[in-house]
Amino acid sequence: MTKPPLLIDLKFSDRAAVVAALKRHFADRDVIDLGAAENAGRDLSDCRYAILWQPDADLFSRATNLDVLFSGGAGVDRVLALEGLPDAPLVRFVDPSLTRRMSEYVVLQCLYHLRQVAAYRSSQKARRWQPLPQPEACAATVGIMGLGELGRDAAAKLKMMGFNVVGWSRTAKTIDGVETFDEAGRDAFLARTDILVGLLPLTAETTGLFDLALFEKLRRGGPLGAPVFINAGRGGSQVEADIVAALDRGILGGASLDVFETEPLSAESPLWDRENVVITPHVAADSDIGALFAHVERQIARFEAGEPLEHVVGRKRGY
Ligand code: NDP
Ligand code: OXD
Secondary structure, eight states: OOEEEEEEEEOOSOHHHHHHHHTTSOTTEEEEETTSGGGTTOOOTTOOEEEEESOOTTHHHHOOOOSEEEESSSOOHHHHTOTTOOSSOEEOOOOHHHHHHHHHHHHHHHHHHHTTHHHHHHHHHTTOOOOOOOOOGGGOEEEEEOOSHHHHHHHHHHHHTTOEEEEEOSSOOOBTTBEEEOGGGHHHHHHHOSEEEEOOOOOTTTTTOBSHHHHTTSOSSOTTSSOEEEEOSOGGGBOHHHHHHHHHTTSOSEEEESOOSSSSOOTTOGGGGOTTEEEOOSOSSOOOHHHHHHHHHHHHHHHHTTOOOSSBOOTTTTO
16 A cells, blocks of 8 residues: 655755655655755645645645655744644654763853853964853853753753752643743842853744843852853844843853844844854754654554554643
């Protein structure tokens, strides 16, 4: 029996990687890859599965019989906002390689601020020999907002580096060696935090969460001089005008931002010019295409065997 076809609409920057990975995956079924010019205008009504990242606006009016949707990334805010989204299960991408690379990013940024790399870069530029105080990681507390797949792995790796780690999530968690706070404990969590790490999904509750009022609640007098903000969750959770104001007023001493309210970040943004702000173009943890396709193959096999899908997004909670 022929297996139901799979639709792919992945607007990833590395198109060649998608084409190469397709040669190694889904050998047992037809794949309609909308990135290939010959598939423009194809009838999509037979497709039962779709892998999506920034799909065409009219996709769901053409693919009208989808049984399962797969997000090309871990975050699903954009998929959930799509016009005409069918009421089919949405599976998000959970993958050890993505998780490990996110933790690399988080550890790198925490160490960057702890070891005052920006100040040393500036001294180097001025050919100035200027030693600075050198606190150890155990003198600083990293507070992670979001204790999901990514937040928990980052917490474990930061602990390994010697940082104190506290964490905050919607529902209470127990994590060895990490003091955790639920929604109601937010202010107590912030009061403990020297380096704030955002690893939250974008939902109605997390939109605009990282604002001046929140930054003002972070611990003062810590080893970094002033608190630092690191965000690799979603830019919609931060208020960039407030980050700039907080930096201007010394409420924040620095920031590392991988995500922005509008991407790409405008060339006019004042954030580009700040000495102690690290800007990366939403690359903290890209999806590995081969791993993504292997994950979708596993989930389709489960679905077709009548087993439950994994990593299904809760539509109501929004992640
Ligand atoms: P998970 O769904 O596994 O974890 C989300 C965490 O956020 C959970 O701990 C959840 O709480 C918590 N959370 C959600 N809403 C709230 C809220 N209102 N208040 C408090 N806590 C809340 O997601 P992942 O860890 O896999 O990924 C997190 C996000 O990282 C993704 O949604 C995506 O936006 C972003 N991302 C960014 C990448 C990049 O390259 N910059 C790459 C990959 C992902 P609870 O545990 O109680 O449910
Ligand atoms: C994701 C991302 O959500 O790359 O996976 O942002």
